Amino acid sequence: MSNSNQRPLxxxxxxxxxxFIAKAHQRAIFMDGTRRVxxxxxxxxxxxxxxxxxxxPYPIVGYESFDAMLEGELEKSAGERIDYVxxxxxNHAHFEPARKFIxxxxxxxxxxxxxxxxxxxxTLSAIVKEKEIPFCVAHTYLGHWTTRLARHVVQSGLLGDIRWVDVSYLQSWMAVxxxxxxxxxxxxxxxxxKSGPSNCGGDIGTHALMQLRYITGLEVKALSAHLESLVKIEGFEADQLDDHFTAYCQLDNGGRALVRATQIAIGHKNDLRIEVNGALGSLKWAQEESEKLVINLIDQPERIHWRGGIHANDGFFQNLPEELMDEPTTPWGHAEGFHDAFARLHRCFESDVRAYQSGTYNGTDGSKYATVDDGVTGLRFIEKAVESNRNGHAWVEL
Ligand SMILES: NC(=O)c1ccc[n+]([C@@H]2O[C@H](COP(=O)([O-])OP(=O)(O)OC[C@H]3O[C@@H](n4cnc5c(N)ncnc54)[C@H](O)[C@@H]3O)[C@@H](O)[C@H]2O)c1
Structure with missing residues (x-):
């Protein structure tokens, strides 16, 4: 992490x-005072x-294109130029700038x-590895403190072997x-x-998949998928991408998962939720109520754990990682949310960028933010889902 002797990145x-996403990132970038646009x-x-x-809202150097920005910034000395982009x-305009800046x-x-x-x-993944350079994919919800706690709970074995994961991201914007x-x-x-092979699956199904993979540490081994367009838009006809996405999945531990996403469910806003069911218990997390984690263990009363109310010595959670407990958070009851999640990702990325600049960066293990390989897995999941859908929802291996 940074200290007061370091200039802001x-x-x-x-x-x-x-x-809107630019404004959310801008707030998250500024949140610690150690980064600025x-x-x-x-x-x-x-x-x-x-x-x-x-x-x-404050002076920045404007450029007419990302090529001009790259050229202009490279002319500046280190310390003056941008530290990350x-x-x-x-979606169609991610690859070119990403490749050129890396x-x-x-x-x-x-x-x-x-x-x-x-x-x-x-291709991006290969270049990132060759250059040994930090790269983050903005899977926002990994940045919630409670998502990180959920990962610890599941991967510490508290729930036993995972049998079934139900993860869904439900929205209404296509209908509304x-x-x-x-x-x-x-x-x-x-x-x-512009969007890729799937709208709904690519846009929010990949968030749901990432939440599953990050919390459980499990991978999807095979899937059978349905991609549907339930709201018809004039002018698109045959080419219109899905607004409703369902993938039934086999996990690499023998468990099963349902990864669902929809944009037509009136009443749902950004309803990302996950339920992980193991042999000994279950866990529930929802992004619209992201201050809490619900845990049920066999023959025990339901436990609702609130961010801020969890202590290393409370006797329930075993071996809570120091770095999780040291994360800057607000006291419980002062709710954290979307911007805090983004800020946590930027904070972790900042740390890797500073290490990279000082020659001590050793790569990332994916525990702090989604990596370029997580991005690859997301695209593979989507392309295989499209293949399955095209072939009568047949099982397809990843
Ligand atoms: N992580 C999240 O929670 C989250 C939420 C919303 C959107 N997103 C992602 O953010 C991305 C943008 O989505 P959006 O809804 O903000 O789109 P948008 O269409 O509202 O905004 C995209 C912006 O990119 C600009 N742009 C397009 N091509 C450009 C180029 N070559 N050079 C410079 N600027 C260019 C456009 O002018 C526009 O300002 C998408 O990939 C989307 O999936 C992520």
Whole structure:
């Protein structure tokens, strides 16, 4: 972690002029005072990019394109130039900037899904390994303190062998927003050329998959999937991507999982939830109530554990990792949420970027944030789900 003798890290943005996600990242970047946004190529439209940069809440260097940003920043001395780049563009515009910045030796924090295709993701992964450079995929929900606690609970064996995982991400925006006149702004998500082989599976199914893999440490070995378009949009017809995604999965320990995502469930907002069932007990976590973790052990009353109320010596949780207990959090009752989760990812990434700059970076084990290989796994999952759907929902191995 950083200390007061260290200058704040400089972050450059690619994209971000229109999406809410840029504002969420901006707050998370600033949260510790050890990182700040200093540059941006904020739009694919060069005029808009410059105008948006000039409207940024504090002075940043605006660039007309990410190529111009790379060139301009490389001309600066270390310490002045950006220390890492954050890619916030639609999915089809992740690969090129990510590749170019990594090749130039600048660490990359990239929105999900990692790329448009598995092949692109594998290419990025190979370059990241060759360059031995930090790379993060923005799977936001790994940053919740309670997600990290859930990972410890499951992987410490408290629930016994995992038999069944039910993970779902339910939203309503396709049903709700498709009726609004500004829907065109969002419509890129339904277009395979901009979104990839799946809209709903790629956009939020990959979050659900990542939550499953991160908490349980298990991998999907085979799947049988359904990808459906339940809200029909005029002008898309045959090409319209899915808004409803269901994959029944075999896990590599012999267990089973259901990975579901939908964008048509009116009443659901960002309803990501997971239930992990083991031989000795179960655990439930939901992002809209992310201050708590619910644990049921056989023949014991249900336990609701609140972030902030968990102590290393409370006799229930065994061997709570020091680094988890040392994480900066607010006292319980002062709720943490989405921005805190993002900030935790940026904080961990900052630490790796500083190590990289001082020559002590040894790679990441995926315990702090999603890695480039997690991004590859997400794309493989999606491509195999599409294959299964195309072949009558047949079982497909990953
Ligand atoms: N982690 C999360 O929780 C989360 C949430 C929402 C969106 N996302 C991801 O963020 C990404 C962006 O989604 P969005 O909804 O904000 O999209 P958006 O369409 O609202 O915004 C994308 C921005 O990228 C800009 N852009 C496009 N091409 C560019 C280029 N070549 N150079 C510079 N800027 C360019 C656009 O001008 C726009 O400002 C997607 O990959 C999406 O999956 C992640």
């Amino acid at each position: 400089n972050v450059g943005l690619v994209g971000g002029s229109s999406g 200093t540059a941006g190529a904020l739009s694919s439209n060069s005029e808009k990019a410059m105008a948006s940069a000039s409207e940024w 954050l890619i916030l563009t639609p 090749e130039a030796g600048i660490p990359v924090f990239c929105e999900k899904p990692l790329t448009l295709s598995l092949q692109e993701s594998e 927003r498709s009726r609004n006149p500004d829907f065109a702004k969002t419509a890129w998500r339904l277009d395979p050329a």
